[in-house]
Amino acid sequence: MILSIETSIHICSVALHDLEGNLLALHELHEQRKHAERLTLLVEAVLNTTQTKFSELKAIAVGSGAGSYTGLRIGVSTAKGLCTGLNIPLIGIPSLQAWSLSMIDLANDLENQALEKVEKEQKIKTKYLLCPLMDARRMEVFTAIFDTELNYILNDTALVIDEDSFGKQLSENKILFFGDNEEKLQKCKAVINNPNAIFISNKLPSAKEIGKLAIKKFNQQDFEDLAYFEPNYGKEFYTTAKQLPVTNY
Structure with a gap:
């Protein structure tokens, strides 16, 4: 054990x-x-x-x-x-990788739903990524980005969130953001303000x-x-x- x-x-x-x-x-x-x-x-x-x-x-x-x-x-x-x-x-x-493991099922479900829509409308498949936002005071977070196989897309880093954060990744993918501080998570949502950013509450x-x-x-x-x-x-x-x-x- x-x-x-x-x-x-x-x-x-x-x-x-x-x-x-x-x-x-x-x-x-x-x-x-x-x-x-x-x-x-x-x-x-x-x-x-x-x-x-x-x-x-x-x-x-x-x-x-x-x-x-x-x-x-x-x-x-x-x-x-x-x-x-x-x-x-x-x-x-x-820790960030293990935390992201808890979001894989949701990401796969959303990706499958999107795939069904793609097949009907003949659009390009949307990929879903996982991004934990661990509170590091003010607008800074400890973060990383993973695919649904838990491979690193962005290595662990401390990052100050602004309107340009994750711009490249969000231009090509949907990203599930989740955090350990609900107030901070909502602030990040307001700052990032991107339709490809999906914020999930109550995942610790x-x-x-x-x-x-x-x-x-x-x-x-x-x-x-x-x-x-x-x-x-x-x-x-x-x-x-x-x-x-x-x-x-």
Whole structure:
């Protein structure tokens, strides 16, 4: 089994998957600045829910950023500590890529609907891309662009959003934008103001996607060096999402 941790934003998320990729448990806390005091409790809750022993874990996966300096530091330190104590490998997963995984089904559905219209009207097929917008204060975001195979179109970067942002990509594709701060997402929508830009609310990073991507890396024996692995901090930022209760699955 693989235990996964995601702490790149205000959410503290822990998941457990079996080696076939099935989600066994997910515990999340949607509350700011609670990672340090709650992360290990969530790990224990996930293991207790599934009656799993630490000795049964085969690897620990962790979101490697970009994102919150404090959140990533706590998540990665916890993951490395578990790996060292249990003598199991560490798997690093880019947080923006894992977040985009949660949007693939929607993008494929929209692309199929567009394809049906194309076939009727004999137009050029529209391609849908995925673009997470992680709040980095003011009008800056941590972002990247992926296709629906999770290949990078634009590598992880910090970007100040203005009316010219993503202009080339939007001229040729539809892009699904999604963010961790609803107010910031709506500001970006107003600034970008492009008919090919589709903004999706209420889609947040989760350890369940970290775990899904970790299965492939585990099978390929693609592990991190515990001594040298560091997250992609980008820059420290703060979130303003309201507090929500713990959600258990």
